[in-house]
Amino acid sequence: MKKDQQRKTTAPRPQPKGAGSPARKQRTKPRQFLREVIAELRKVAWPTREEVIAYSMVVLVSVLVIAAVIFGMDFVFTRAVLALFGVES
Template sequence: MTAELEGKKGRPTPSRDGRGVKQSLPSRLVRYLREVVAELRKVIWPTRKDLVTYTLVVLVFVSFMVALVAGLDFAFGKAVFAVFGNG
């Protein structure tokens, strides 16, 4: 039995060595679209309440980060002008 396995060991499978059946472009496109639809059916979509909650959380976080960066920019600008003068 090991002699049988050793004879096949190290040889690539047909799908990996590129000798698979070549499909036409339209059939590949149709297959791709079917797989996309199949994957989208697996998605757990958020409810409207979840969507509103997540949107508000993102907007509050982004607003906070904008205010933080603007505040730091203003503070560092004042510090640079205090150290080096208005030029």
Template sequence: MAKRDRKAPNDDSELTTGDDADTGIDVDVIEADEMRPQGKRRARERRTASGDSKPGTVGVVDPTDEEGANAASRNPFVRIWVFLRQVVTEMKKVIWPTRREMIVYSIGVLVFVAAVTAAIFGMDIGFAKLTLLVFG
């Protein structure tokens, strides 16, 4: 059992033993919802309240969902509207870089591009001189 799942001791008498049975937490009583991770990064496999595992539904489209019902529609405007709503929803999940990170990344990309350009330019000049030397 993880440390965060243990009950905090009320007094010094509970600190004497390291056994999980003495912490006052009944492992069978913990609900599945309490143990489920929250936020963007969730487990791919879910556990039911009985402890059985079932595969996650990450990326699976529910046909009874409002967007799924509209996607089956032949109206192209409805499909475009649903697509744009899904794009906005996904863009809200993106972890955007800070201004400083963006500047550092941009400088790094520019330095790398300049180095590769210089290497290719040097090889091009070298091969041109080698070709003139050989075929003169």
């Protein structure tokens, strides 16, 4: 290999201090933290009572339907496996 084709490598340059680490943030005092939390909670668009009831009913019905489907599949697969192995139930 010719000299001009050889790749020259150099040692990596040292990074200046603090370049690799993020700047530390000032710690928030508990009282200031609570003020900020309350201010953010005031901005929240809370659902109405009717919306909460409607969403709760949707969740309840969905859970019951999924539970019934899982129960039915478990029952059918249990019967199928027992029949496959010739075990009476």
